[in-house]
Amino acid sequence: MESSQVVRQMWDRMQDRDWAGVGALLAEDLVVEWPASGERIVGRENFVRINAEYPEGWSIIVLRVVADGVTVVSEVEVPHASAGLHRVASFWTVRDGLITTGREYWTEVGSDPAPAWRSPYVELM
Amino acid sequence: MESSQVVRQMWDRMQDRDWAGVGALLAEDLVVEWPASGERIVGRENFVRINAEYPEGWSIIVLRVVADGVTVVSEVEVPHASAGLHRVASFWTVRDGLITTGREYWTEVGSDPAPAWRSPYVELM
Numbered sequence: 001m002e003s004s005q006v007v008r009q010m011w012d013r014m015q016d017r018d019w020a021g022v023g024a025l026l027a028e029d030l031v032v033e034w035p036a037s038g039e040r041i042v043g044r045e046n047f048v049r050i051n052a053e054y055p056e057g058w059s060i061i062v063l064r065v066v067a068d069g070v071t072v073v074s075e076v077e078v079p080h081a082s083a084g085l086h087r088v089a090s091f092w093t094v095r096d097g098l099i100t101t102g103r104e105y106w107t108e109v110g111s112d113p114a115p116a117w118r119s120p121y122v123e124l125m
Numbered sequence: 126m127e128s129s130q131v132v133r134q135m136w137d138r139m140q141d142r143d144w145a146g147v148g149a150l151l152a153e154d155l156v157v158e159w160p161a162s163g164e165r166i167v168g169r170e171n172f173v174r175i176n177a178e179y180p181e182g183w184s185i186i187v188l189r190v191v192a193d194g195v196t197v198v199s200e201v202e203v204p205h206a207s208a209g210l211h212r213v214a215s216f217w218t219v220r221d222g223l224i225t226t227g228r229e230y231w232t233e234v235g236s237d238p239a240p241a242w243r244s245p246y247v248e249l250m
């Protein structure tokens with residue numbers, strides 16, 4: 001399976017709550033960083049469980065996958081029934097068909113107020 | 126110039142406050158989206174000016190550039206003397222040596238509190 005396909009499959013299986021299937025795409029010693037919250041998740045099992053136990057109501061929409069050698073970046077939209085609309089830009093390393101590292105930048109759409117000084121240069125979406 | 130090099134140069138020139146040089150790498154009808162704040166910047170001139178007028182104290186450290194055809198993703202760290210440490214994951218389109226679109230996910234390192242339910246699965250960085 002191509003590296004980009006490994007990442008797409010991971011998101012598809014996450015949407016399906018196919019947790020064994022997600023785990024099958026992860027290296028046992030996977031390390032994922034969430035810089036915004038200062039959290040590091042070490043090991044396949046912890047990454048599967050943290051996603052499986054994330055409060056329900058979410059879905060996964062893959063917007064884009066960008067692959068360059070062992071590095072794959074995904075842009076994913078995550079609507080949530082009660083927690084707003086998030087997007088996550090994730091930088092993955094894929095080796096031999098398994099995800100070995102990740103660094104995920106989680107953001108909430110529309111959560112940051114646009115400062116007044118920028119108003120001459122922008123349109124509001 | 127390769128697409129990845131166009132993006133690296135854009136960041137280098139931004140660090141140098143070489144605003145004419147930044148503009149020379151942008152299509153005149155460039156469109157950049159900042160989803161977190163719901164802002165869209167239309168046109169080379171607006172994008173140059175919004176960056177030039179951003180309150181000073183910042184620097185640019187390019188962590189990674191990932192290129193796949195016309196799409197280039199950059200991961201950039203932006204320390205600021207007074208506004209904390211930010212990272213931005215930016216998805217660019219580069220055509221004929223010019224950046225034509227961008228979508229930038231700005232995040233602040235350590236800004237989101239790590240919820241208690243996740244503590245069994247994570248290490249704090």
